[in-house]
Amino acid sequence: MTSQPIAVTALTRSRPLVVAHRGASGYRPEQTREAYTLAARQGADLLELDVISTADHVLVARHENNLAGTTDIATRPEFAARRTTKVVDGERQDGWFTEDLTLAELRTLRAVERLPDLRPDSAVLDGQLPILTVEEVFELRAELAVELGRPVGLYPEIKHSAYFAALGLPIEPVLADLLARFDQNRSDGDVLLHAFEPSSLATLADLGVLAPRSQLMWNGGRPADAGLHDPDYAWWSSQEGLAELVRRGVSGISPDLSMVVSVNEDHSMGSDTGLAARAHEQGLWVHPYTFRAENAFLFTDFRRGDGGSEGDATAGDDPAVKGDLAGMVSAFLDVGIDAVNTDHPDLAVATLTPLTP
Template identity: 45%
Template sequence: MTEKLRARHPLHRTGSLAVTPAVVGHRGASGYRPEHTLESYRLAIAQGADDIELDLVVSADGVLLARHEPDLAFSTDVASRPALADRRSVRVIDGEPVESWFADQLTLAEIRTLGAVERFADVRPGSAEHDGAFGVPTLDEVLSLVARETAARGRTVGVRLEIKDAAYFASRGLPIEEPLLDSLARFGLDHARSRVTIMSFEPTILQRLAPLTRVPLVQLLDEPHLRPADLEAAGDPRTFADLGSPAGLALIERYADGVGPRHTWLVDEVVGPDGSAAVVPTDFVRHAHREWLTVHTWTLRPENRFLPAAFRRPDDAAGQGDLAGYAQRLLEYGVDALITDAPDVCLAARDADVQESLAG
């Protein structure tokens, strides 16, 4: 954590370390458009997102693409392409065999033939109406879009770059860090004031990048019982619970500037004597801030099925819950960034929280 930030918050431990917590468009405005498409990113920026987030995978010819995982079947129409039927194969991803079509077996030219589709079509039919309308963008295309939008809107749009399955791609002879750093340098973004952040669930890639780049690094944390894929491949028994413990956070501070826990790390769900549901804060934010690590929580989604019971509205799982209320609660707990599929909802919650703080 920088000395400037320490000076700004000399006694701050439970509040946000950020002057204004950021709202980040997760895979763009992916609650409204198929994820990781230029249209999804454009919409998130139009809604006012401070940053957009994209996941990075690698094509067979070494091009960085915006996709959530190497498996292309979830977010594209690859399964409906007869010309690519024979490319279906088995890969071991995160220690598990998966049969599908993978980014690292298709060239950029082949991936250009695919259309993006909505991952949660059952609860997001409005987004699913756009299936096939948008393609799979490269990292450079997204950075070009951000540069244009920054110039047109007169405000800097940040970019969160999540490196996906770094150990897997390295095992395929497609390491991610070199083309990533090349892209940042090409766009003049490899400096501490660029509003670029690099994130990963795998500590090894972040540790390798720490001496190579000046942009902030964020260690992501999945469910506590799971193990980072790179540690598992190396025979390291540590789980995310170990990484997110007070001792683990002290180690993360040596190479990263922040942590990105799944939102369930931050709340305990409780049931009252009358059967009503509520959430109470865990001590995670306090422990992270004690190490001067900023906290970037994910993924806040508006549908009931993705929200704690206390913020679900009487409806089926596809119905919309009280995402704004949940976002405000997390802000009260001191988080520094909300990563969300619905930037407009979380922005309204964040701005209301800021106004309330100023009034108080």
């Protein structure tokens, strides 16, 4: 894979990058040491992690602050009284939340597979793997780069920024300190940053963070920090919105797949939306999410039966069967995407290898 710093490759778009979405999360419980180590050894350029805070303001790698779906906390009687209901980014949720636990308490928990029915081989590791701090992921990145003799990058996603700031647990200042400590507060390093909330990216800039930043967005949605009259993601993906991102010093966009290629009513692949071309005209990279190999997540064109066949009566009926991820990735590469953000980095690397000098 790349021999130059990850940020340089991303900014020049010299070739598509492979982003390991929460690690090799198609094979190991997400955001664990095992998931990240496997992803790097499979050839991923960037290890994507989500960043949230504990009660004592330590950053940890979890996709959401509600621990119910990805840890064994529900089986721990000592935490039964901590179960509660909260509204997070406008969504009412029941569970156990990181901001109510200290790091010491969180360290007693173990990860579980988010999708056990689709990924039973990963679920056999339930209850065995500890939760990582973001600092530990930074340390692991450096270790893996030495082991593999090539750059291994990180792609932290700041979660629930305004929510945590309102609790007095702002994520951005702590993350900025980590970047400085690990010599990654630089525009030519091995860390890229992204967030769904534009104010989070602006806060990073105000803190003097130099690492390239990307605006996450999803089809039909609006940022959690948006006021009543603030723009939605449709506007941010427009020519005017993309120009505003450039004015703010943002380096790229991370849209959901359907914002790059439309989806038909039968969930088959539609047409190029033109977003990739519009973004490239502004000098922005396009890092869409998330490519997953199971039929459950593929456009119907790329779903397969148990035998890998196409076009028979049972093709695509089993949601857990792996379909033609390579075909779907290739279709998006034809549109001009600059990274493959995937739960299955080995399959993305295999798809890209014939295209890479």
